[in-house]
Amino acid sequence: MTPLLQVENIAKFYGARIGCTDVSFDLYPGEVMGIVGESGSGKSTLLNCLAGHLTPDQGAVRFDTRAEGLRDTITMSEPERRMLSRTDWAFVHQHARDGLRMNVSAGGNVGERLMAVNARHYGDIRAEAIDWLGRVEITEDRIDDRPTAFSGGMQQRLQIARNLVTGPRLVFMDEPTGGLDVSVQARLLDLLRGLVREMNLSAIIVTHDLAVVRLLADRLMVMKDGHVIESGLTDQVLDDPQHAYTQLLVSSVLQV
Amino acid sequence: MSDYNFAYLDEQTKRMIRRAILKGLAIPGYQVPFASREMPMPYGWGTGGVQVSAAILTPDDTFKVIDQGADDTTNAVSIRRFFQKTAGVAVTEATTEASVIQTRHRIPEQDLRDDQILVYQVPIPEPLRFLEPSEVETRKMHSLEEYGLMHVKLYEDISQHGDIATAYAYPVKVEGRYVMDPSPIPKFDNPKLEMAGIQLFGAGREQRIYAIPPYTQVVSLDFDDYPFQPTKADHACDLCGAEDSYLDELIVDDAGGRMFMCSDTDYCTSRRKNGHVGAQGVPFKEDAA
Numbered sequence A: 001m002t003p004l005l006q007v008e009n010i011a012k013f014y015g016a017r018i019g020c021t022d023v024s025f026d027l028y029p030g031e032v033m034g035i036v037g038e039s040g041s042g043k044s045t046l047l048n049c050l051a052g053h054l055t056p057d058q059g060a061v062r063f064d065t066r067a068e069g070l071r072d073t074i075t076m077s078e079p080e081r082r083m084l085s086r087t088d089w090a091f092v093h094q095h096a097r098d099g100l101r102m103n104v105s106a107g108g109n110v111g112e113r114l115m116a117v118n119a120r121h122y123g124d125i126r127a128e129a130i131d132w133l134g135r136v137e138i139t140e141d142r143i144d145d146r147p148t149a150f151s152g153g154m155q156q157r158l159q160i161a162r163n164l165v166t167g168p169r170l171v172f173m174d175e176p177t178g179g180l181d182v183s184v185q186a187r188l189l190d191l192l193r194g195l196v197r198e199m200n201l202s203a204i205i206v207t208h209d210l211a212v213v214r215l216l217a218d219r220l221m222v223m224k225d226g227h228v229i230e231s232g233l234t235d236q237v238l239d240d241p242q243h244a245y246t247q248l249l250v251s252s253v254l255q256v
Numbered sequence B: 001m002s003d004y005n006f007a008y009l010d011e012q013t014k015r016m017i018r019r020a021i022l023k024g025l026a027i028p029g030y031q032v033p034f035a036s037r038e039m040p041m042p043y044g045w046g047t048g049g050v051q052v053s054a055a056i057l058t059p060d061d062t063f064k065v066i067d068q069g070a071d072d073t074t075n076a077v078s079i080r081r082f083f084q085k086t087a088g089v090a091v092t093e094a095t096t097e098a099s100v101i102q103t104r105h106r107i108p109e110q111d112l113r114d115d116q117i118l119v120y121q122v123p124i125p126e127p128l129r130f131l132e133p134s135e136v137e138t139r140k141m142h143s144l145e146e147y148g149l150m151h152v153k154l155y156e157d158i159s160q161h162g163d164i165a166t167a168y169a170y171p172v173k174v175e176g177r178y179v180m181d182p183s184p185i186p187k188f189d190n191p192k193l194e195m196a197g198i199q200l201f202g203a204g205r206e207q208r209i210y211a212i213p214p215y216t217q218v219v220s221l222d223f224d225d226y227p228f229q230p231t232k233a234d235h236a237c238d239l240c241g242a243e244d245s246y247l248d249e250l251i252v253d254d255a256g257g258r259m260f261m262c263s264d265t266d267y268c269t270s271r272r273k274n275g276h277v278g279a280q281g282v283p284f285k286e287d288a289a
């Protein structure tokens, strides 16, 4: 089977400082990869390199494009990459305001990606937006409200709807539950898990939170100081960590 | 008059502006940056249009200026005088007699010919500005033809007002490529953007020039189920009886009496000269004009 994403030897430096280095892995269709690690370990840097927001200094990120199979997204032209960004890829930011248009209604936010790929029937766009708001548990009567009138959890759910509406093949998420209070996090996680299963999503999820990966990720990479120090099936890594750092991470979480 | 070069601007500046105009004509709807000059009038008073006019006027031209359709507003009169003084060109109020027409916010009712040029004053040239404040990003959107955002604006309109409420500066796509702001003309004028004359757009403060060559396809953006409609007041001109012209509504007395009249004063006057009389009009007399 062709991997959906093939990451080979990615490195990104900020001057002399390592952002991330030596990262390679394959992601297969329908798989969810979790990336965990402490603050500053390079998770966001890696994710942004994979999603085309940052240009790595080294390596290749090959995506299984619909038209031509595996293509290196780092060397492809910017128009091609931006086209992927609004069709086959989705990116859920930690802060909803980075991923939403705050001066546009909820319906407009969800509809934007549809219109970007030439949806031109208002009624259809609106029906689709209502359907997606429902799937992220936002009631229809909020469709014309701006995200500024929403709670943090609702904003995050709106961001997810806005990203998933065009049926992307690969979803990047950076701390999707970060910054929300615990009960809100739990509800969002539940929702995400439902969507991942129902849509058979392929995703790469960056998080601090081992509960998030336990629930969502099939596989797990543990990062420290820009390096991947351990990787494998999520249950294996969490139940039988090999690296001393991972052992520490797991035990500290289990104590909570 | 000897203090000025012909049409105020020096020849080098005019050449620079002409190059921008030619580039604009070669890439219909594309915003060409140019080095806007100080003009003896403040921004917001048509400095973009004035610079374009200055660059294209020749001594043989006949010049007309309209402000929202009228030749006799202070703004129109002062720009007309400016070129009378600095270029010594002939001026007119008759659309058919003008070779260059500078306009703010209207297209003349009378169809333009292929030997006429329409110069627009533009306040904000960037149609994507409303939703995307970053200039870097909007330029990228134009170059990559990423125009989904334009429809988001129309979507918002319908969801808030039940219909596309944008009545002025209604966005268009030019020759199937660039999305363009036609300047704040009423959307009633949009169909006239497909014309025989050359159309040049100048934005002074924003330092942009763009153009629509003759007979270029200009499509107003819309949705399949909310098609573009070039609406106007459902009324006839009370002075000349015209039913096909864009109308201004005036309150005429303290009792709240209203009157509709053509916003294009030359069009209205010409019709009245030809014997047309509206509901509240009186037959045209030369001395009454």
Ligand SMILES: Nc1ncnc2c1ncn2[C@@H]1O[C@H](COP(=O)(O)OP(=O)(O)OP(=O)(O)O)[C@@H](O)[C@H]1O
Pocket (backbone or CB within 6 Å): A014, A017, A018, A019, A020, A037, A038, A039, A040, A041, A042, A043, A044, A045, A046, A208
């Ligand atoms: N724009 C930048 N300029 C310089 N250094 C940076 C920049 N962004 C990140 N870094 C550095 O790169 C390293 C990795 O940062 P990164 O943001 O990828 O970590 P992270 O794992 O996402 O952390 P967090 O959990 O806090 O979000 C850190 O040492 C960080 O200080």
Ligand SMILES: [Mg+2]
Pocket (backbone or CB within 6 Å): A043, A044, A045, A174
């Ligand atoms: Mg981070």
Ligand SMILES: [Zn+2]
Pocket (backbone or CB within 6 Å): B237, B238, B239, B240, B241, B242, B245, B261, B262, B267, B268, B269, B271
């Ligand atoms: Zn009239």
